[in-house]
Amino acid sequence: MSSAPATLPTQDSSAPPTARRAARRGSGRRRWVPSTYWLYLIPGLAAFVAIIGIPFVLNIWYSLHKWRGGITTMTWVGLDNYADLMHDDQFWQSFRNSVWMIIAMVIIPTVIGLLLASLLFDYIGKHFNGRVASVLRATYYLPQILPVAVAGILWNWILNAQTGALNQILHGIGIENPPDWLGNPSTALPSVMLVLIWIQIGYPTVIFMSALQRVDPELYEAAELDGANWWARFRAITLPQIKPETFVITLTCTIAALKVFAPIYVLTRGGPEGSTLVPSYYSYLNFFDKSKVGYGAAVATVLTVIIIVVASVIQLLQNRSARKEERGA
Amino acid sequence: MAAVTETLPGAPANGTGTDTGERRGRDRFHRGPLRWVLLVVAAIVALLMIAPFVIMLLNTFKSPDDYSAHGPLSWPHEFYTHGLKVFWDRVDFPVKLWNSIWTSGLVAIFGVALSLLSAFAIGIGRVRGRLWLVGVFLLANMLPQEVLIYPLFRMMQNIGLNNSGWSIVLIFTVIQAAFGTYLLSSVLGTFPRALLEAASLDGANRWQILWRVVFPVVRPTLSVLLIFFFIWTWNEFFIPLVMLTTNDTQTVPIALASLQGDRMLDVPTLNAGTLVSLIPTLIFFLFFQRTLTRGITAGAVK
Numbered sequence: 109m110s111s112a113p114a115t116l117p118t119q120d121s122s123a124p125p126t127a128r129r130a131a132r133r134g135s136g137r138r139r140w141v142p143s144t145y146w147l148y149l150i151p152g153l154a155a156f157v158a159i160i161g162i163p164f165v166l167n168i169w170y171s172l173h174k175w176r177g178g179i180t181t182m183t184w185v186g187l188d189n190y191a192d193l194m195h196d197d198q199f200w201q202s203f204r205n206s207v208w209m210i211i212a213m214v215i216i217p218t219v220i221g222l223l224l225a226s227l228l229f230d231y232i233g234k235h236f237n238g239r240v241a242s243v244l245r246a247t248y249y250l251p252q253i254l255p256v257a258v259a260g261i262l263w264n265w266i267l268n269a270q271t272g273a274l275n276q277i278l279h280g281i282g283i284e285n286p287p288d289w290l291g292n293p294s295t296a297l298p299s300v301m302l303v304l305i306w307i308q309i310g311y312p313t314v315i316f317m318s319a320l321q322r323v324d325p326e327l328y329e330a331a332e333l334d335g336a337n338w339w340a341r342f343r344a345i346t347l348p349q350i351k352p353e354t355f356v357i358t359l360t361c362t363i364a365a366l367k368v369f370a371p372i373y374v375l376t377r378g379g380p381e382g383s384t385l386v387p388s389y390y391s392y393l394n395f396f397d398k399s400k401v402g403y404g405a406a407v408a409t410v411l412t413v414i415i416i417v418v419a420s421v422i423q424l425l426q427n428r429s430a431r432k433e434e435r436g437a
Numbered sequence: 438m439a440a441v442t443e444t445l446p447g448a449p450a451n452g453t454g455t456d457t458g459e460r461r462g463r464d465r466f467h468r469g470p471l472r473w474v475l476l477v478v479a480a481i482v483a484l485l486m487i488a489p490f491v492i493m494l495l496n497t498f499k500s501p502d503d504y505s506a507h508g509p510l511s512w513p514h515e516f517y518t519h520g521l522k523v524f525w526d527r528v529d530f531p532v533k534l535w536n537s538i539w540t541s542g543l544v545a546i547f548g549v550a551l552s553l554l555s556a557f558a559i560g561i562g563r564v565r566g567r568l569w570l571v572g573v574f575l576l577a578n579m580l581p582q583e584v585l586i587y588p589l590f591r592m593m594q595n596i597g598l599n600n601s602g603w604s605i606v607l608i609f610t611v612i613q614a615a616f617g618t619y620l621l622s623s624v625l626g627t628f629p630r631a632l633l634e635a636a637s638l639d640g641a642n643r644w645q646i647l648w649r650v651v652f653p654v655v656r657p658t659l660s661v662l663l664i665f666f667f668i669w670t671w672n673e674f675f676i677p678l679v680m681l682t683t684n685d686t687q688t689v690p691i692a693l694a695s696l697q698g699d700r701m702l703d704v705p706t707l708n709a710g711t712l713v714s715l716i717p718t719l720i721f722f723l724f725f726q727r728t729l730t731r732g733i734t735a736g737a738v739k
Contacts, residue, residue: 152614253718392583
C-alpha cells in the first residue's frame with residue numbers, strides 16, 4: 109500500500125512534461141502512472157459536502173443560537189445551550205438510558221449470539237446436519253432484516269396493556285392484574301430492552317458462525333487429544349481466534365445503540381416519565397415537538413461527540429490488544 | 438458425503454469404507470441425551486424468535502370478536518380478511534409500496550455508482566490525501582442522523598423537495614455511498630496492479646479501465662452493496678419520518694407508524710398492517726439470502 113505511491117509520483121515528476129503529455133495521449137511509452145484521478149472524486153465529494161458536510165456545520169451553528177425554527181429570528185447565545193444541557197435532568201436521563209441500550213444491543217446479544225453460534229456450529233451442525241443449523245440461523249436472523257419500525261409496532265401491540273397478546277395470554281392463565289408493560293415507568297425500560305435483544309441477537313450469531321468456520325479444526329483436534337473439554341477448548345481456542353469479529357460487533361453495535369431511535373419512537377416515545385428517553389429521541393423532541401431547534405442541535409452535537417469518542421476508545425483498545433498479540437507471537 | 442449416507446440408512450452397506458466411517462463418526466460424537474437437550478434449547482430459542490410472527494399471523498385472520506372471546510393463541514374460527522382489506526384501503530398500500538420501491542431502488546443504483554467512482558479514485562488512483570478521505574467517510578458513518586436532520590429539512594424546503602421521495606433519494610444516496618466508498622476503497626486497494634498495467638498497455642484510458650477492467654472484477658461486491666443499500670433504505674425510519682409528511686409520499690414503515698396512534702384501529706387491522714409491511718422484505722430476504730449472508734460475514738472479516 110505504501111510503496112507504490114512513494115515511488116510513482118517521483119517518476120512522474122522526473123519525466124519531462126512533454127513526455128508525460130505524450131504518454132497520456134498514447135503515442136509514447138505507456139506506464140501505469142496514477143494522476144488526475146481527482147476527476148472521479150468530484151461527484152462523490154460534491155454530494156458529500158452538500159448532504160453531510162454543510163448540514164453538519166450548520167447544525168453546530170444552530171446549536172449556538174436560540175431559535176424556534178422556520179422564519180422566526182435566531183438569537184446568538186454562544187455556548188448557553190450546552191451549559192443548559194449540563195443542568196438538564198432529561199438530558200442526563202437519556203444518556204443513562206444509553207448505557208441500558210448498550211447492554212441490550214451489544215453485551216447481551218453478543219454473549220447469547222456467541223453461545224448460539226457455538227451451539228449451532230459445534231453441536232447441531234456436526235451431530236444433526238448442516239440444514240438444521242442453517243434453518244435455525246435464518247430464524248435467529250429474521251428480525252434483523254425487517255424494518256425495525258415495523259417490528260417495533262408489532263411488539264407495541266403484543267405488550268399493550270389492554271388489547272395486547274401478552275396480557276391476553278396472562279389473563280387466560282388466570283393472572284388478574286398483569287403489568288402495563290410499556291406504560292409503567294418501572295417495566296417500560298426492561299420491556300424495550302427485551303425487544304432490542306430480540307431484534308439484535310441474529311447479527312452476532314451470523315457473524316460468529318462464519319468466524320467459527322474460519323478457525324482451523326486442527327487446533328481443536330490437537331486440544332481434544334490433549335484431553336481438553338469443550339469449555340477449555342472454547343476459552344483457549346475459540347475466544348482468542350474470533351477476537352476480530354468480536355471487535356467488529358462491539359464497535360458497530362455500540363454505535364447503533366447510541367443512535368437508537370425507531371424502536372423508541374414506535375414503542376414508548378421516550379415515556380413514561382422519560383424512563384425510556386434516549387439522546388436521539390430527545391433531540392428529535394426538541395427539534396420538532398418543543399420547537400427548541402438550537403437546543404435540539406446541541407443535544408445532537410453532544411451525541412455525535414460521544415459516539416466518536418466511544419468508537420475511538422474501542423478502536424484504541426483493539427489496536428492495543430492486537431499489538432500485544434503480535435508481540436506475544 | 439454425510440447427506441448421502443444419511444439418505445440410505447435402510448439400504449445394505451454399499452461400501453464398507455462409508456459404513457465403518459459413519460459408524461466411527463457416530464460413536465465419537467454420540468454423547469447420550471445431551472445432544473438432544475442442546476437441540477431442544479436451540480429450537481426453543483428459535484421458537485421465541487418467531488413467536489411474535491406466529492401470533493401476528495394468527496390474529497391477522499381472526500375477527501375482533503373472536504380475539505376478545507378466545508385470545509391471541511387460538512386458531513381463527515373463520516378466515517377473517519376484513520382487517521387486511523381495511524388496512525390496504527386505508528393507507529392506500531400500493532402507493533406506499535411503490536414509494537418504497539422506487540426510492541430504495543434509485544438509492545441503491547446511484548449509491549453504488551457514486552461509491553464506485555470515488556473508490557476508483559481512492560483505491561486505484563491513490564489520490565493524495567486518500568487516508569484523510571477514507572477517514573472522513575468512516576466518520577460520516579458514525580454520525581447520528583439527528584445531527585443532519587434540521588439543516589437537511591430546511592435545505593429540502595428551499596429547493597422544493599420537502600415531502601418528496603426525491604429528498605430521500607438524494608440524502609440516502611450520499612449516506613449509503615459514504616459507507617460504500619469506505620468499503621470499496623479498501624477492496625480496490627488490493628486490486629491486481631498487473632491487470633491495470635496490462636489494460637493501460639493495450640491503450641485503455643481511465644474510463645475504459647474503470648468500465649472494462651475494474652467493474653467486471655468487483656461486480657460481485659457491487660451486487661452485495663446494491664442489495665444492502667436497497668434493504669437499508671427500505672428500512673430507514675427517522676429521515677423519511679421527518680421528510681415525508683403526507684399520505685401520498687410516505688414509505689411502508691412510515692405508513693404503518695402513522696396508523697399506530699389511531700384509537701379506532703382494531704387488532705386484526707393492526708396485525709394485517711404489520712404482516713403486509715413485512716412481506717416485501719421477507720420475499721427480498723428469501724430471494725437474496727445467500728448474497729446477504731455472504732455480505733454480512735464478508736463485512737466483518739477483514
